[in-house]
Amino acid sequence: MKIAIVGLGYWGPNLLRNLVALVGPGSVVVVEKSLDRIAAVIPQYPSVAYCLSLDQALDDDEVGAVIVATPVSSHAALVRAALDAGRHVLVEKPLAASVVEAIDLVSCAEERGRVLMVGHTFLFSPRVERMREYLQEGRLGSVQYATSSRLNLGLHQRDVGVIWDLAPHDFSILFHLLGEFPVSAQTSGRCVVRSGSLDVAFVNLSFASGIVASVDVSWLAPRKTRSTVLVGDRQMMVYDDLNNEEPVKIYDKGVVIPDPEGFGEHQLTYRHGDVQAPFIPAREPLAQELAHFLACIDGTETCRSDGRFGLHVVEALEAAERSWQEGGWPVDVETAVPEAGRSGYATGRLAS
Numbered sequence: 577m578k579i580a581i582v583g584l585g586y587w588g589p590n591l592l593r594n595l596v597a598l599v600g601p602g603s604v605v606v607v608e609k610s611l612d613r614i615a616a617v618i619p620q621y622p623s624v625a626y627c628l629s630l631d632q633a634l635d636d637d638e639v640g641a642v643i644v645a646t647p648v649s650s651h652a653a654l655v656r657a658a659l660d661a662g663r664h665v666l667v668e669k670p671l672a673a674s675v676v677e678a679i680d681l682v683s684c685a686e687e688r689g690r691v692l693m694v695g696h697t698f699l700f701s702p703r704v705e706r707m708r709e710y711l712q713e714g715r716l717g718s719v720q721y722a723t724s725s726r727l728n729l730g731l732h733q734r735d736v737g738v739i740w741d742l743a744p745h746d747f748s749i750l751f752h753l754l755g756e757f758p759v760s761a762q763t764s765g766r767c768v769v770r771s772g773s774l775d776v777a778f779v780n781l782s783f784a785s786g787i788v789a790s791v792d793v794s795w796l797a798p799r800k801t802r803s804t805v806l807v808g809d810r811q812m813m814v815y816d817d818l819n820n821e822e823p824v825k826i827y828d829k830g831v832v833i834p835d836p837e838g839f840g841e842h843q844l845t846y847r848h849g850d851v852q853a854p855f856i857p858a859r860e861p862l863a864q865e866l867a868h869f870l871a872c873i874d875g876t877e878t879c880r881s882d883g884r885f886g887l888h889v890v891e892a893l894e895a896a897e898r899s900w901q902e903g904g905w906p907v908d909v910e911t912a913v914p915e916a917g918r919s920g921y922a923t924g925r926l927a928s
């Protein structure tokens with residue numbers, strides 16, 4: 577089977593490098609409408625075939641899967657065309673530019689029995705996996721709240737604001753770690769460089785379990801920050817993706833609440849215990865993500881970031897942006913994915 581990669585802009589070459597390493601150059605077809613981008617990248621891969629439109633790639637019966645790495649506003653049309661042509665699809669985050677588009681793509685993939693995977697790359701990071709293991713082992717106890725920050729100077733996107741560009745990473749990490757999706761979003765933010773396009777946003781998410789999370793995203797910050805903090809009632813965990821030596825640290829810190837009947841009433845004690853930094857082997861998340869996509873097509877693995885997961889992320893993104901548009905009031909995150917105890921859209925609900 578050959579695999580087509582659509583889009584060789586900023587991110588596509590990373591997918592191409594990993595895919596060629598995984599399946600060999602003869603099994604990869606590049607689709608890029610810009611001759612300049614083809615001229616810039618393809619000379620490094622002389623055995624990789626290329627064409628200028630997805631339709632040309634879909635005419636080749638040997639192309640069994642398509643990877644979409646184009647701007648968000650173009651995802652829906654390209655993914656739909658590939659699914660309609662019976663191909664499996666891995667689409668870069670976020671799945672689509674609206675909930676309506678995302679529901680359509682998930683329904684289409686499910687009706688046709690094709691894999692629809694979303695490139696939520698951090699779900700394939702060994703660091704995030706280690707954090708998830710710690711949570712599942714109960715090391716943190718009951719999670720109380722989380723914060724996540726993704727800040728830098730740029731890169732401004734032309735077709736979406738900072739929430740749709742950066743928050744898919746934080747949202748997907750949090751939803752994967754917490755094992756639940758938010759019920760409401762409340763956002764403040766500012767459009768500084770271009771009117772109508774947020775460059776900085778502060779999103780507060782609430783979850784049915786009572787967990788609250790604060791997500792800060794910015795294209796207008798003096799320093800690069802990529803960190804997530806989870807505070808449990810037993811321990812606390814800090815993930816700093818820029819720290820290659822000790823990216824994950826567990827802090828044995830907390831507050832000891834005295835027996836209210838006892839002498840120490842109202843006297844809280846603060847516990848300052850050890851800090852642990854586990855060794856986590858370095859493996860490129862994108863290589864893991866692509867291998868997982870192929871395993872999902874083979875049927876040997878169940879998709880970790882499938883269309884439904886991607887749809888949940890889009891539902892949260894849309895609610896977060898709508899809250900900002902409506903003046904910063906909390907907005908319910910409705911879901912089309914059937915879930916116990918959650919309200920859903922009146923229409924467009926997916927089958928159980």
Ligand SMILES: NC(=O)c1ccc[n+]([C@@H]2O[C@H](COP(=O)([O-])OP(=O)(O)OC[C@H]3O[C@@H](n4cnc5c(N)ncnc54)[C@H](O)[C@@H]3O)[C@@H](O)[C@H]2O)c1
Pocket residue numbers: 582583584585586587588607608609610613628629630644645646647648650654668669670695696697741
């Ligand atoms: N997973 C990650 O960590 C990560 C990081 C960066 C970007 N992304 C995602 O990757 C996607 C692409 O982002 P980018 O920054 O590389 O965008 P980009 O604008 O730099 O590149 C997009 C490329 O797609 C090409 N293109 C657009 N429409 C096309 C079409 N119909 N047919 C063929 N080629 C087409 C353009 O010519 C361009 O070269 C986005 O969805 C973005 O969110 C993911």
